[in-house]
Amino acid sequence: MQLNEYQQKALKTGDKNRTVREGLLWAALGLNGEAGEFADLIKKIFCEDKRDLTPEVCIQLRDELGDTLWYLSIATFYLSLQMGEAGCLTLDDVAHANNVKLAKRAAEKVIREHPHPQEPRILCTVCGEYHSMVHSEACKGEQQGEGDSWRQEDRFPEALVK
Numbered sequence: 305m306q307l308n309e310y311q312q313k314a315l316k317t318g319d320k321n322r323t324v325r326e327g328l329l330w331a332a333l334g335l336n337g338e339a340g341e342f343a344d345l346i347k348k349i350f351c352e353d354k355r356d357l358t359p360e361v362c363i364q365l366r367d368e369l370g371d372t373l374w375y376l377s378i379a380t381f382y383l384s385l386q387m388g389e390a391g392c393l394t395l396d397d398v399a400h401a402n403n404v405k406l407a408k409r410a411a412e413k414v415i416r417e418h419p420h421p422q423e424p425r426i427l428c429t430v431c432g433e434y435h436s437m438v439h440s441e442a443c444k445g446e447q448q449g450e451g452d453s454w455r456q457e458d459r460f461p462e463a464l465v466k
């Protein structure tokens with residue numbers, strides 16, 4: 305699903321009859337509330353319950369990210385009203401503008417682009433650096449059977465590794 309397709313569906317379930325001021329206020333508070341729910345879950349997992357990042361927990365976290373995406377859609381809608389008309393600014397536009405900003409910063413060496421942005425990276429406890437899972441498997445092989453070289457908290461459920 306593309307971002308604009310998502311946004312069109314999301315906006316069917318959101319109130320679009322507020323003033324720009326009220327809509328942006330509602331979206332900003334909702335966005336922070338949902339981001340807070342994501343952070344609260346992370347806090348409970350890592351600081352209180354000290355649970356593993358099980359697939360079920362990852363699904364809960366995914367759903368909270370989805371909730372933030374919904375409010376991001378709403379915020380973008382009301383911002384588009386202020387900028388001219390409904391839909392003149394979309395989630396695709398927001399994503400594109402962010403990519404342009406990141407590319408500019410990377411070109412200015414403010415940030416560094418990862419050479420393999422599609423690969424999840426994990427902390428390898430053998431060499432102590434972040435690597436792709438393939439590299440970490442190689443490190444694990446060098447460990448000569450001393451067990452798993454990945455820290456439990458850096459493990460990705462298989463369903464999320466693709």
Ligand SMILES: [Mg+2]
Nearest residue numbers: 338341368371
């Ligand atoms: Mg939520």
